[in-house]
Amino acid sequence: MKSAKNNSFELKNKTTLYLTAASAYIIPLILILMLAVLIYESIPALKKFGLIGFMISTTWNPVKNVFGGASAVYGTVVVTSLALIFAAPTAVGIAVFITQICPKQLKSSFSTAIELLASIPSIIYGMWGLFVLAPIMSSHIEPFLQKTLGKLPFVGLVFKGTPIGIDLLTASTILSIMTIPFIASVARDSFELTPKNLIESAYGIGATKWEVIKDIVLPYSKIGVYGGIILGLGRAVGETMAVAFVLGNNHKIVLSLFGTSSTIPTTLANEFTEADSDIYISSLFYLALILFVSSFILLSTAKYFSSRSKK
Amino acid sequence: MTNLKKRKITNIFFLTISTLTAFLGLFWLVMILGDLFIQGASSINWKLFVDDFAPPGFGDGGLRPAFVGQLIIVSTAFIIGIPIGLLGGTFIAEYGRNSKTAKLIxxxxxxxxxxxxxxxxxxxxxxxxxxxGHFSAFSGSLALALIMIPVMLKTTENMLNLVPWxxxxxxxxxxxxxxxxxxxxxxKSASVGLLTGAxxxxxxxxxxTAPLLFTSLNNTFFSLNITKPMASLTVTxxxxxxxxxxxxxxxxxAGSFVITVFILLATLISRFIVNRRYKN
Amino acid sequence: MNDKHILKVEHLNFYYSSKQVLFDINMNIEKNMTTALIGPSGCGKTTFLRCFNRMHDLYKNNRYEGKIIYNGENILTMRDSINLRSKIGMVFQSPTPFPMSVFDNVAYGLRLNGIKNKAELTDRVENALMKAALWDEVKDRLNTTASGLSGGQQQRLVIARALAVEPDILLFDEPTSALDPIATAKIEELMVELKKITTIIVVTHNMQQAARISDFTAFFYLGKLVEMGKTDEFFTRPKNRQTENYISGRFG
Structure with missing residues (x-):
């Protein structure tokens, strides 16, 4: 009797073990499968245009079936770097405010409010960008920039053209708003790790609040903040919908921030279902592969930084 | 004395900037949600939920196929993704606890x-x-399930780790x-946490939206067949x-308003519950 | 074999992976008596206690050598640790009520053993709660969740849960270290009562407690059993210098 019961326990325990283990192993399995499938699908494009050749060619011509990813790669790099330039200082400022300045009672509400920015779906950002931000950009902000910074030598080149609001600048602005909560929450967590007695002893020798932040908190949590910024970059690189609404899907490399452009994700979103030849779709898969690999590298780096900052 | 004055001014200057960035963040939130509420709430009416799509230019249509489609696609993703995430997280927190493989996964x-x-x-x-050979609502659900699994897995892992050994x-x-x-x-001990995780x-x-664009695609007609293309709220x-x-x-x-309210409420309520439950 | 002795420990060694933490322990445990294990923290007393119900099996790379004889069988080589654990119960440092009702908590071990009959369950739950001196306090709230009980009540509930399956031996791992003095007194009183129906081995960091509730006391130091004897003699006439130093408060 007893041993029959225990045998059934053992069997059920084994079943549970295998079931849970199989579910967990799905994660690495899918990652490997995803990489393999993307590589396999990219092979025709790789063969025809070359591993590097594809990335440096600016031709994107579905009619002649000649494809190069340089314009999409360029667009992605410009939009995400600009977004990070806007987002990183703001996010760090927010984290400083939450951890050092904000009254205790408001701390958690404020954190939640900032984190809510991350839960708004990206399609809402895109639509808001198209209907609200783009008109404001084209009628107020961009003409203002042209009148001021646009007059400067060299710098002026990036503010050339008719400000229509559907452009690199608007896309970067929206992307920066979306990226802020990711960086801010990582930075906040790193700031919180600064030992209390370090902060107190700095105050003890008469440092001002800003001096404590600058000389103690920021240096102490530097690695964590870098990790947060890279995480933001990793997130921004793959963002599709928020950017797709306001970038114009143009496969040309433009210097002006008032020009239309395209990123890897927006190219995929706009053209995947329209691709009518094998080489076209393979080129799109190759873009997806580039995106997959680069975001994976960025996110692993962020993860590495965050694990180092916790030690 | 002048040195101290300079330090004090610098202090106030940077603290002000930091406060301003915080309000900039808040400003964006209020602005986006404000516009969404003003534009969205005014377009909400019962027809939105009961009427099918109208042909272009004929106005007065509803979004019923999109709402129903969204519900079907997300529920199917839920049925696939939640159990896998839950069991996978269980392996990491229980059977695989402290093992290198579990940490790597x-x-x-x-x-x-x-x-x-x-x-x-x-x-x-x-x-x-x-x-x-064809687009289908099911493939859309599968894409969403893949995105969901890691989220559920992580929450499960964290919540089970909170149960005293x-x-x-x-x-x-x-x-x-x-x-x-x-x-x-x-x-049972972690039930509240697991539920909010889900x-x-x-x-x-x-x-x-992005993962549905070329999986569940779209459908201009009302459809309940998950092996066929289906309209979703986001793609619509x-x-x-x-x-x-x-x-x-x-x-x-109007559609954006509904979906955002749903997501924000779900997020806020679960955060509130988790904070209350795991405060100590 | 002397049948006064319910457990015989012979040349027990224990290793956490390659690190040996118990060295050649020999000891007899007398039936219906309370044996207290004392010693400074890290001396191996808890590790030793957890050998009796093979708790170390839960973790990898743990290794036993030697024998613990129970009912003529070596516990350490038994295939079936699950059955063993229903004969040798355990109570932990802080109360561990399961997230279910008071009744279901006590019935948990019974149900594991395949008892489904409602009448029998009710009977045995009531019986166990009475033995644990908790019945009067919870009889009107059997179906409420156990987490609503006070710390002391929770600890007695856990004792009732262990008693419900009628174990031969109960292991206590510092059972009062998370409780206030009043709750502690109640648990101690209960432990003295429980000797009538079971055998008790208790780890405690509190020498007064050992003196109050135990019949035998064993002193551990650095993974070795230094001295064991009848409690009254142990505390008044220790044979070993180290024991004397420890109980007089000179170290530990």
Whole structure:
């Protein structure tokens, strides 16, 4: 009797073990499968245009079936770097405010409010960008920039053209708003790790609040903040919908921030279902592969930084 | 004395800047939600939920096929994604606890959760849509499930880790086998956390558009067949917002309003519950 | 074999992976008596206690050598640890009520053993709660969740849960270290009562407690059993210098 019961326990325990283990192993399995499938699908494009050749060619011509990813790669790099330039200082400022300045009672509400920015779906950002931000950009902000910074030598080149609001600048602005909560929450967590007695002893020798932040908190949590910024970059690189609404899907490399452009994700979103030849779709898969690999590298780096900052 | 004055001014200057950035963040939130509420709430009426799509330019249509489609696609994703995430997280927190493999999978899962969702879409397109030969709501659900699994896995891992180890030992000491300890003791102790984890996973995918663009695609007619293309709320919003008609724009705002309210409420309520439950 | 002795420990060694933490322990445990294990923290007393119900099996790379004889069988080589654990129960440092009702907590071990009959369950739950001196306090709230009980009540509930399966031996791992003095007194009183129906081995960091409730006391130091004897003699006339130093408070 007893041993029959225990045998059934053992069997059920084994079943549970295998079931849970199989579910967990799905994660690495899918990652490997995803990489393999993307590589396999990219092979025709790789063969025809070359591993590097594809990335440096600016031709994107579905009619002649000649494809190069340089314009999409360029667009992605410009939009995400600009977004990070806007987002990183703001996010760090927010984290400083939450951890050092904000009254205790408001701390958690404020954190939640900032984190809510991350839960708004990206399609809402895109639509808001198209209907609200783009008109404001084209009628107020961009003409203002042209009148001021646009007059400067060299710098002026990036503010050339008719400000229509559907452009690199608007896309970067929206992307920066979306990226802020990711960086801010990582930075906040790193700031919180600064030992209390370090902060107190700095105050003890008469440092001002800003001096404590600058000389103690920021240096102490530097690695964590870098990790947060890279995480933001990793997130921004793959963002599709928020950017797709306001970038114009143009496969040309433009210097002006008032020009239309395209990123890897927006190219995929706009053209995947329209691709009518094998080489076209393979080129799109190759873009997806580039995106997959680069975001994976960025996110692993962020993860590495965050694990180092916790030690 | 002047030095001290300078330091004090610098102090105030930078603290002000930091405060300003905080209000900039808040400003964006209020501005986006404000516009959404003003534009969206004014376009909400009962027709939105009961009427089918109207042909372009004929106004007065509703979004019923999109709402129903969204519900079907997300629920199917839920049915696939939640159990896998739950069981996978259970392996990492229980059977695999402290093992190197479990730690590696947990890290990989974090990375998998942040893969651009559009890439997940292309993957499902290659694996499912290509092989079956057609777009389908089911392939869309599968794409969403892949995004959901890492979220649920992580929450499960964290929530199970919060259950005191001694509680498991107490059950073992009574002669309970591990699977009973997990299902009867650990899950029950972590039930609130697991439930909110499931809600947060839904909130995470409910607004996704990119992975549906070339999986579930779209459908201009009402459909309940998950092996066929199906309209989803998010893809419909995209199509309507990019379209040239004012009626379409109104409907897009209304749909956005509904989906955002749903996601924000789900997020806020689960955070509130978790904070209260795990405060100490 | 002397049948006064319910457990015989012979040349027991224990290793956490390659690190040996118990060295050649030999000891007899008398039936219906309370044996207290004392010693400074890290001396191996808890590790030793957890050998009796093979709790170390839960973790990898743990290794036993030697024998613990129970009912003529070596516990350490038994295939079936699950059955063993229903004969040798355990109570932990802080109360461990399961997330279920008071009744279901006590019935948990019974149900594991395949008892489904409602009448029998009710009977045995009531019986166990009475033995644990908790019945009067909870009889009107059997179906409410156990987490609503006070710390002391929770600990007695856990004792009732262990008693419900009628174990031969109960292991206590510092059972009062998370409780206030009043709750502690109640648990101690209960432990003295429980000797009538079971055998008790208790780890305690509190020498007064050992003196109050135990019949035998064993002193551990650095993984070795230094001295064991009848409690009254142990505390008044220790044979070993180290024991004397420890109980007089000179170290530990």
């Amino acid at each position: 947990s890290t990989l899962s974090d990375l998998a959760g942040s893969i651009p969702s559009i890439v997940v879409g292309t993957f499902i397109y290659a694996v499912i849509v290509r092989t079956t 001694q509680l498991r030992e107490a059950a073992f000491a009574l002669g309970a086998p591990y699977y009973k300890v997990i299902f009867q003791i650990v899950y 809600v947060l996973s839904v909130a995470r995918i409910a607004g996704e 919003i995209y199509r309507y917002a990019m379209g040239p008609y004012n009626d379409w724009h109104k409907l897009a705002w």
